[in-house]
Amino acid sequence: xxxxxxxxxxxxxxxxxxxxxGFVPSPTNISVVCHNFVNVxxxxxxxxxxxxxxxxxxxxxxxxxQTVPDTTRTYLDISSYSRDVSDDYLxxxxxxxxxxxxxxxxxxxxxxxxxxxxxxxKCSLDFPAVNTSVHKDVIEASFQHPFFLHELNILNEExxxxxxxxxxxxxxxxxxxxxxxxxxxxxxxxxxxxxxxLKFEGKIAGIPSYTYRNVCVPQQMPVTDRTGLIAAxxxxxxxxxxxxxxxxxxxxxxxxxxxxxxxxLRNVIPGQAPTTQPEPNAxxxxxxxxxxxxxxxxTSSYGSPPISPNEKECKENTILEETVVHxxxxxxxxxxxxxxxxxxxxxxxxxxxxxxxxxxxxITEGYGPRPxxx
Numbered sequence: 001x002x003x004x005x006x007x008x009x010x011x012x013x014x015x016x017x018x019x020x021x022g023f024v025p026s027p028t029n030i031s032v033v034c035h036n037f038v039n040v041x042x043x044x045x046x047x048x049x050x051x052x053x054x055x056x057x058x059x060x061x062x063x064x065x066q067t068v069p070d071t072t073r074t075y076l077d078i079s080s081y082s083r084d085v086s087d088d089y090l091x092x093x094x095x096x097x098x099x100x101x102x103x104x105x106x107x108x109x110x111x112x113x114x115x116x117x118x119x120x121x122k123c124s125l126d127f128p129a130v131n132t133s134v135h136k137d138v139i140e141a142s143f144q145h146p147f148f149l150h151e152l153n154i155l156n157e158e159x160x161x162x163x164x165x166x167x168x169x170x171x172x173x174x175x176x177x178x179x180x181x182x183x184x185x186x187x188x189x190x191x192x193x194x195x196x197x198l199k200f201e202g203k204i205a206g207i208p209s210y211t212y213r214n215v216c217v218p219q220q221m222p223v224t225d226r227t228g229l230i231a232a233x234x235x236x237x238x239x240x241x242x243x244x245x246x247x248x249x250x251x252x253x254x255x256x257x258x259x260x261x262x263x264x265l266r267n268v269i270p271g272q273a274p275t276t277q278p279e280p281n282a283x284x285x286x287x288x289x290x291x292x293x294x295x296x297x298x299t300s301s302y303g304s305p306p307i308s309p310n311e312k313e314c315k316e317n318t319i320l321e322e323t324v325v326h327x328x329x330x331x332x333x334x335x336x337x338x339x340x341x342x343x344x345x346x347x348x349x350x351x352x353x354x355x356x357x358x359x360x361x362x363i364t365e366g367y368g369p370r371p372x373x374x
Contacts, residue, residue: 025045028045040075057094091107126211127200137188158175160172161174163183
């Protein structure tokens with residue numbers, strides 16, 4: 001038998017043997033998505049059947065391996081089997097069709113920098129949410145330290161990150177004692193009125209993280225020199241102050257030259273007299289006693305014929321009958337004065353009026369002392 005006949009026979013027997021024992025294909029395109037400590041395994045399978053199942057086994061470098069219950073889906077969340085983010089993991093997936101099973105396929109992944117190599121899938125974290133504010137030509141950025149965000153002991157260390165803007169990368173550090181990390185990004189004046197893109201890249205415990213942030217810089221208003229305006233306001237205020245002071249001074253001088261109202265006019269001008277209670281006047285007729293007329297009958301008859309005693313007495317009685325004296329009402333003070341044994345007299349302005357004959361036929365009003373109250 002020639003060699004050419006042996007090769008086809010070998011292939012035929014191999015295919016026949018695989019068909020007899022029930023050959024099961026292996027899963028393909030296995031991959032893992034490990035981000036923010038959520039680890040999901042994915043794979044494909046080209047020959048599904050009713051009895052097809054998949055078994056998954058997770059082997060850790062620093063801990064014991066774990067077997068995951070079988071599943072009929074082509075993906076599986078293995079986060080609970082890979083909690084130690086500082087460890088390195090190797091995951092196997094095997095297809096089962098009844099009693100038959102396929103060869104296993106595997107994939108490695110890790111979060112830790114200690115196990116990074118080109119053949120391993122590198123897991124990552126989201127960069128913390130960044131808050132930004134613009135002050136003139138400076139952007140202030142702040143965010144929470146990853147340890148306070150995820151509360152994992154492996155992240156309790158210094159956080160190193162960079163900020164890239166306009167092809168310039170600047171490095172920053174944030175210690176674990178600082179709950180809030182801050183950074184200042186200086187901008188060029190040409191960026192005013194434009195939006196710029198900032199790229200944040202960080203690494204903590206060997207776990208990379210990154211994010212992008214667009215920040216719009218407002219147009220800056222030109223700063224004007226207000227020194228001249230301030231000086232003009234101050235100068236104008238000073239001039240107005242001096243004008244007001246001068247006006248008040250002239251007004252005071254003018255008012256000081258107005259003569260004061262004499263004392264005797266205050267009783268005449270309304271509103272200037274002292275406030276007193278008016279006393280009602282009572283009219284009574286009385287004969288003055290102990291008063292000597294300014295002009296007697298003898299002096300007033302100078303140059304006239306002599307008057308007989310009877311005519312003289314008649315005239316005196318006539319004058320006395322016509323004399324009317326207006327006396328004010330006696331107050332309690334006057335009565336009290338009488339009780340003290342003396343006479344009380346008012347001022348000249350309060351003296352009663354009486355009629356006085358200056359010459360025969362010429363009678364005038366006069367003021368005299370108030371007669372004693374009987």
